[in-house]
Amino acid sequence: MLKKLGDCKAAEVYPVDLPPSFDAFKRRLEGKRLDAGDYKRLVGDIVAGLYDEAQIAAFLVSQLHHRLSDEELGYLIRAMVDTGEIVSFGEPVYDEHSIGGVPGNSKVALIVVPIVASKGLLIPKTSSRAITSPAGTADTMEVLARVTFSAEEIHDMALRARGLIVWGGALNLAPADDVFVRVERRIGVDPPTQMVASILAKKLAMSVSRLVIDIPVGRGAKVENEKDAAMLASMFLSQASRLGVTMRVALTFGNEPIGLSVGPALEAREALETLMKGDGPLGLVEKACSLAGLVLELGGVAPRGRGYSLACEILRSGMAYKKFREIIEVQEGDPDVKPEDIRLAPKRFTLEARRDGIVSSIDNVAISLAAKAAGAPDDKTAGIKLHVKTGYRVKKGDPLLTIYASSDARLHEAVRIIEEYNAVVVEGVIVKLFP
Amino acid sequence: MLKKLGDCKAAEVYPVDLPPSFDAFKRRLEGKRLDAGDYKRLVGDIVAGLYDEAQIAAFLVSQLHHRLSDEELGYLIRAMVDTGEIVSFGEPVYDEHSIGGVPGNSKVALIVVPIVASKGLLIPKTSSRAITSPAGTADTMEVLARVTFSAEEIHDMALRARGLIVWGGALNLAPADDVFVRVERRIGVDPPTQMVASILAKKLAMSVSRLVIDIPVGRGAKVENEKDAAMLASMFLSQASRLGVTMRVALTFGNEPIGLSVGPALEAREALETLMKGDGPLGLVEKACSLAGLVLELGGVAPRGRGYSLACEILRSGMAYKKFREIIEVQEGDPDVKPEDIRLAPKRFTLEARRDGIVSSIDNVAISLAAKAAGAPDDKTAGIKLHVKTGYRVKKGDPLLTIYASSDARLHEAVRIIEEYNAVVVEGVIVKLFP
Numbered sequence: 025m026l027k028k029l030g031d032c033k034a035a036e037v038y039p040v041d042l043p044p045s046f047d048a049f050k051r052r053l054e055g056k057r058l059d060a061g062d063y064k065r066l067v068g069d070i071v072a073g074l075y076d077e078a079q080i081a082a083f084l085v086s087q088l089h090h091r092l093s094d095e096e097l098g099y100l101i102r103a104m105v106d107t108g109e110i111v112s113f114g115e116p117v118y119d120e121h122s123i124g125g126v127p128g129n130s131k132v133a134l135i136v137v138p139i140v141a142s143k144g145l146l147i148p149k150t151s152s153r154a155i156t157s158p159a160g161t162a163d164t165m166e167v168l169a170r171v172t173f174s175a176e177e178i179h180d181m182a183l184r185a186r187g188l189i190v191w192g193g194a195l196n197l198a199p200a201d202d203v204f205v206r207v208e209r210r211i212g213v214d215p216p217t218q219m220v221a222s223i224l225a226k227k228l229a230m231s232v233s234r235l236v237i238d239i240p241v242g243r244g245a246k247v248e249n250e251k252d253a254a255m256l257a258s259m260f261l262s263q264a265s266r267l268g269v270t271m272r273v274a275l276t277f278g279n280e281p282i283g284l285s286v287g288p289a290l291e292a293r294e295a296l297e298t299l300m301k302g303d304g305p306l307g308l309v310e311k312a313c314s315l316a317g318l319v320l321e322l323g324g325v326a327p328r329g330r331g332y333s334l335a336c337e338i339l340r341s342g343m344a345y346k347k348f349r350e351i352i353e354v355q356e357g358d359p360d361v362k363p364e365d366i367r368l369a370p371k372r373f374t375l376e377a378r379r380d381g382i383v384s385s386i387d388n389v390a391i392s393l394a395a396k397a398a399g400a401p402d403d404k405t406a407g408i409k410l411h412v413k414t415g416y417r418v419k420k421g422d423p424l425l426t427i428y429a430s431s432d433a434r435l436h437e438a439v440r441i442i443e444e445y446n447a448v449v450v451e452g453v454i455v456k457l458f459p
Numbered sequence: 460m461l462k463k464l465g466d467c468k469a470a471e472v473y474p475v476d477l478p479p480s481f482d483a484f485k486r487r488l489e490g491k492r493l494d495a496g497d498y499k500r501l502v503g504d505i506v507a508g509l510y511d512e513a514q515i516a517a518f519l520v521s522q523l524h525h526r527l528s529d530e531e532l533g534y535l536i537r538a539m540v541d542t543g544e545i546v547s548f549g550e551p552v553y554d555e556h557s558i559g560g561v562p563g564n565s566k567v568a569l570i571v572v573p574i575v576a577s578k579g580l581l582i583p584k585t586s587s588r589a590i591t592s593p594a595g596t597a598d599t600m601e602v603l604a605r606v607t608f609s610a611e612e613i614h615d616m617a618l619r620a621r622g623l624i625v626w627g628g629a630l631n632l633a634p635a636d637d638v639f640v641r642v643e644r645r646i647g648v649d650p651p652t653q654m655v656a657s658i659l660a661k662k663l664a665m666s667v668s669r670l671v672i673d674i675p676v677g678r679g680a681k682v683e684n685e686k687d688a689a690m691l692a693s694m695f696l697s698q699a700s701r702l703g704v705t706m707r708v709a710l711t712f713g714n715e716p717i718g719l720s721v722g723p724a725l726e727a728r729e730a731l732e733t734l735m736k737g738d739g740p741l742g743l744v745e746k747a748c749s750l751a752g753l754v755l756e757l758g759g760v761a762p763r764g765r766g767y768s769l770a771c772e773i774l775r776s777g778m779a780y781k782k783f784r785e786i787i788e789v790q791e792g793d794p795d796v797k798p799e800d801i802r803l804a805p806k807r808f809t810l811e812a813r814r815d816g817i818v819s820s821i822d823n824v825a826i827s828l829a830a831k832a833a834g835a836p837d838d839k840t841a842g843i844k845l846h847v848k849t850g851y852r853v854k855k856g857d858p859l860l861t862i863y864a865s866s867d868a869r870l871h872e873a874v875r876i877i878e879e880y881n882a883v884v885v886e887g888v889i890v891k892l893f894p
Contacts, residue, residue, distance in 0.1 A: 241890060250891065257893045275891040277817075306852040310815055311888045318892075332815075380745055380767075382712075382850070415817070415850015417741040453746045455676060456685065456710040457753075458692045 043074035053082060055090030060099040067103035067200045080207045087215035097217055097259070098266045104198045104225035111148075111175050111197070113183065117231045118147045118323060120315050121223055122238035123256075125246030127391045127408075128281035128308075130159040130288070132238075133189060134168075134295035135312035136319070138347035139338045141187025145323040148182035150192030150230055155209060158395035158407060159288045162191035167292035167366060167404055169357025185354040187347060197229035198222075214246075220259050228267060234322040235264070235271045236315055240278030244388030250275060272318050276311060280386040280414050283308035287400035287407015290428065293363045299345040300363070307413065313339060369398070369405040369428040371435040375442060377418040381452040386414055390445030391425075398429040398438035406430060408438075412448065424448045478509035488517060490525030495534040502538035502635045515642045522650035532652050532694070533701045539633045539660035546583075546610050546632070548618070552666045553582045553758060555750050556658055557673035558691075560681030562826045562843075563716035563743075565594040565723070567673075568624060569730035570747035571754070573782035574773045576622025580758040583617035585627030585665055590640060593830035593842060594723045597626035602727035602801060602839055604792025620789040622782060632664035633657075649681075655694050659702065669705045669757040673750055675713025679823030685710065707753050711746060715821040715849050718743035722835035722842015725863065728798045734783050735798070737775040742848065748774060804833070804840040804863040806870040810877060812853040816887040821849055825880030826860075833864040833873040841865060843873075847883065859883045 043049070048062035058066070066083075069075060075083075092100065120136050122129055133149055140147045151161035162171045172194040173181065182188050193202065201222045208214050227235055237260050240246070241253045257273040264271035283305045285294040298304030298312075316338075317331025326334040338344050349359035391408055399406030411423040418424070425448060429435035441447075478484070483497035493501070501518075504510060510518075527535065555571050557564055568584055575582045586596035597606050607629040608616065617623050628637065636657045643649050662670055672695050675681070676688045692708040699706035718740045720729040733739030733747075751773075752766025761769040773779050784794035826843055834841030846858040853859070860883060864870035876882075 254891070254893075261893055273893040274889045275893075277886070277888050277890055306815075307817070307888065310852075314887065314889050336815075380741075382742075417745075451712070452749065453712050453742065454709045454749050455712055456689070458689075458696055458708040458710075 043069040045069045049079065049083065053086045057093060058096060060102065063099040063103040064106065067107055070203055071107045071200050077207050077210065080203060081211050084204065084207060084213060084215055084218055087217045092217045094262050097221060097263060101221045101225050101228065101263060101267065104200045104221060105228045107200055108198045108229055109175050109196045110229050110231065111179050112231050113146060115146060116233050118145045118234045118319050119149055119227055119232045120236045120238065120319050121227065122240065123219065123246055124157060126240040126242065126278045126282055126388055127158060127286040127395060128283050128291065129240065130161045130164040131291035131295040132282060132312050132315065133161045134165060135298060135344065136316040137187045137189050138299065138344045138351060139316035139335050140319045141185065142338055142343045142347035143320060143325045144186060145319065145325065146182060146186055148178060148188040148230060150190055150195065150197065150226060152192060154401040155205065158286055158392055158400035159291055160401065161189060163288040163401040163404065164291045165189040167288050168361060169352045169355035171355065181354045185350045187351050188355065189351065192226050198225035201225055216256055216259065220263060224263055224267065233269055235269050236318045236322065237271060237273045238315055239273060239275050241275050242278030242388065245278035270322055272322065274315065274318060281388060281391050281410060282311060284410045285407065286391055286395045288404040289366050289368055290407040290409055293366045297363045299348050302340040302342055309339065367405055369403065369430045371429045371432055372426055373435055373439050374426045375424045375448065377420055377422045377424055377450050379450055379452055380419050381450040383412045383414055383416045383418060383448060384451040385449045387445050387447045390441060390447035394427065394438040394441040394447065397434060397441050398427050399434050403430050418450055478504040480504045484514065484518065488521045492528060493531060495537065498534040498538040499541065502542055505638055506542045506635050512642050512645065515638060516646050519639065519642060519648055519650055519653055522652045527652045529697050532656060532698060535656045536660050536698060536702065539635045539656060540663045542635055543633045543664055544610050544631045545664050545666065546614050547666050548581060550581060551668050553580045553669045553754050554584055554662055554667045555671045555673065555754050556662065557675065558654060558681055559592060561675040561677065561713040561717055561823055562593060562721040562830060563718050563726065564675065565596045565599040566726035566730040567717060567747050567750065568596045569600060570733060570779065571751040572622045572624050573734065573779045573786060574751035574770050575754045576620065577773055577778045577782040578755060578760045579621060580754065580760065581617060581621055583613060583623040583665060585625055585630065585632065585661060587627060589836040590644065593721055593827055593835035594726055595836065596624060598723045598836040598839065599726045600624040602723050603796060604787045604790035606790065616789045620785045622786050623790065624786065627661050633660035636660055651691055651694065655698060659698055663702060667704065671750055671753045671757065672706060672708045674708060674710050676710050677713030677823065680713035705757055707757065709750065709753060716823060716826050716845060717746060719845045720842065721826055721830045723839040724801050724803055725842040725844055728801045732798045734780040737777055744774065802840055804838065804865045806864045806867055807861055808870055808874050809861045810859045810883065812855055812857045812859055812885050814885055814887055815854050816885040818847045818849055818851045818853060818883060819886040820884045822880050822882045825876060825882035829862065829873040829876040829882065832869060832876050833862050834869050838865050853885055
């Protein structure tokens with residue numbers, strides 16, 4: 025290990041097993057700028073296992089103190105891509121990716137991908153499992169089909185179905201990212217520069233060249249205000265132009281959960297119902313069609329500003345559901361699966377309104393924590409079903425949400441969190457009463 | 460007129476026609492404390508017409524710079540009451556009064572009064588015509604019945620029907636108030652102390668001893684934040700204890716119009732529909748039942764905390780409608796009147812949603828201004844009907860509101876205001892898009 029005596033360089037003692045890139049590593053910690061070669065060596069050594077977790081944590085934290093320049097971020101992304109496999113398709117590849125952080129968001133891609141693919145655009149979406157949330161898109165898709173495939177399988181399946189929703193972690197795409205994610209979970213830190221690098225490295229490894237990024241903004245979301253969101257958006261965009269990716273970034277309403285379900289099985293049900301009916305909770309349909317519409321515009325399938333209505337039309341017409349069946353089938357699931365076939369955890373608790381009034385807020389953080397306490401995402405059948413959204417008027421006794429868990433202990437813990445956080449606030453017309 | 464030369468008292472020159480109370484008036488303008496006798500003389504001279512409008516304006520504005528003490532406010536109220544008639548009933552008199560300022564609020568009393576009266580409590584509500592709003596309770600009630608009666612008539616009618624909704628301005632109750640209101644309109648200033656004095660003087664003149672005060676709080680309402688509302692509430696309460704009135708003050712949700720209608724005829728229709736069905740727009744029903752419930756609690760008809768559900772029950776059961784018919788009849792209206800009998804202005808314009816999304820705000824100020832531009836309250840048939848409230852999800856093309864006016868010119872002016880203010884904001888899921 026490094027033993028530094030004072031500030032005198034001559035007195036520094038290095039252990040014998042130093043990685044070759046250690047000098048670059050040290051300069052990064054001091055906030056010095058590294059070049060493309062530095063990042064290439066550094067990432068190579070990280071993937072080779074030459075850095076331990078403490079060192080990787082230091083590298084991550086350094087990004088908070090000395091933000092990577094645009095150039096450095098570009099070098100880091102390139103280095104992450106170059107250490108892994110690249111899947112090439114010989115045609116433009118599209119994708120839509122949300123930075124997440126809002127409960128209920130994992131199902132959106134299950135609606136976006138078939139809408140886009142049904143117009144012939146190639147959208148082989150690799151998604152993550154939940155990092156800190158109750159459900160990642162891969163967890164939710166796995167309720168309906170297999171999500172773990174090799175790069176070759178993904179290549180062939182994508183060309184057959186035009187759309188996929190698979191787990192990126194099973195592939196050797198940008199393998200440095202797996203290391204970074206593991207350490208990020210341990211230290212609870214996710215520097216914005218590293219988030220941008222992780223997302224774009226995985227997309228480049230899939231040869232994505234037309235990308236829509238979704239940044240949910242709201243209380244209890246990853247990004248809580250528009251200013252931070254705009255900064256993140258500009259980081260994405262400057263890398264996109266550097267890397268030759270055509271990109272649009274949408275800041276989306278993230279003050280409350282998306283749709284009415286949180287947790288893999290519940291979200292899979294809701295996505296399937298929405299695709300089958302061609303309609304569903306307005307917030308969910310609107311979000312999916314907005315994002316799908318932007319991808320359709322990138323693909324020239326719809327003129328600018330008209331993608332949304334085309335996406336809605338594709339959803340309504342049943343074309344999206346037809347495509348989703350093909351995707352399930354190519355991913356070795358049962359295309360005839362019905363929403364009611366999806367098993368939900370047997371222990372249930374329904375929270376009721378204690379008064380007449382208007383739902384004034386639903387707490388993202390409380391819903392996420394409670395869904396995880398109930399068992400999601402490891403227990404796919406666990407989660408939370410919302411019966412109301414912000415702005416709904418309720419009568420005393422009306423159901424607000426139902427928690428699903430596989431054991432009483434988990435159910436009780438989830439209920440405790442919901443009550444402690446006052447997860448669903450119902451306000452009456454009388455705000456305060458004197459005396 | 461007063462001509463003051465420098466600061467030297469000896470040099471002041473008074474005109475010969477000075478009111479006897481002029482010395483008290485001058486001390487008030489300097490922020491000095493006046494006593495009960497001072498206010499008695501001052502208010503007496505004002506009612507006698509010895510003060511001109513400039514002087515009354517100065518008195519009103521002085522309340523903003525040198526706020527009346529609790530004692531002074533009590534003296535002012537007492538003086539205002541003593542210069543007018545007092546209607547006595549020989550039994551406890553109840554009332555509910557809103558400080559107003561939120562469009563659509565005038566109809567609430569049309570539901571509160573019959574609920575309360577149907578339990579036998581005496582509630583002879585005197586209300587005002589619109590001061591700055593598109594409808595006062597008296598304007599709205601006048602669509603259904605006569606509202607102008609003498610004090611003797613009101614006394615006898617109230618004892619027969621147990622409830623009334625009449626115009627207070629027709630009576631010689633606290634006549635100083637009429638003078639103050641006239642000048643307030645001219646200078647656009649309504650000092651909180653004077654508002655409290657005006658309301659309580661009129662209530663005392665009707666011998667009200669159990670009173671519920673409603674202070675709507677919200678953007679574009681008279682009171683925009685809870686802190687100001689709490690200060691106003693404490694002014695009401697300290698006067699109530701000084702004057703022997705049992706009072707509860709409710710701060711109520713006032714961020715958007717109440718119910719779905721604004722303007723006398725539209726509001727009379729909505730109140731009548733709600734009473735006939737025993738149900739209506741949730742926000743309206745909730746507000747009316749909350750306030751009626753508080754009055755029922757003051758009357759000992761419901762235990763504390765149970766007034767709301769009793770009021771809802773009275774409304775639902777049809778008892779409130781039955782009582783409202785009696786009230787209409789005693790006020791010489793047609794008790795068989797149906798909502799559809801109430802004539803609405805013939806020129807109409809419906810504003811439609813320009814996009815899918817969620818209604819994120821409805822601007823009180825814009826709705827008030829547009830309803831007045833359309834002709835309300837002088838043209839009782841003019842106004843605005845809302846098709847949505849905050850939190851509603853809408854599709855592109857869905858109707859948001861309809862303006863009613865009697866001429867194209869008025870209709871166009873109202874439309875212009877609605878558009879200029881962006882009165883109903885619909886937000887999509889995408890908050891911002893880059894690039």
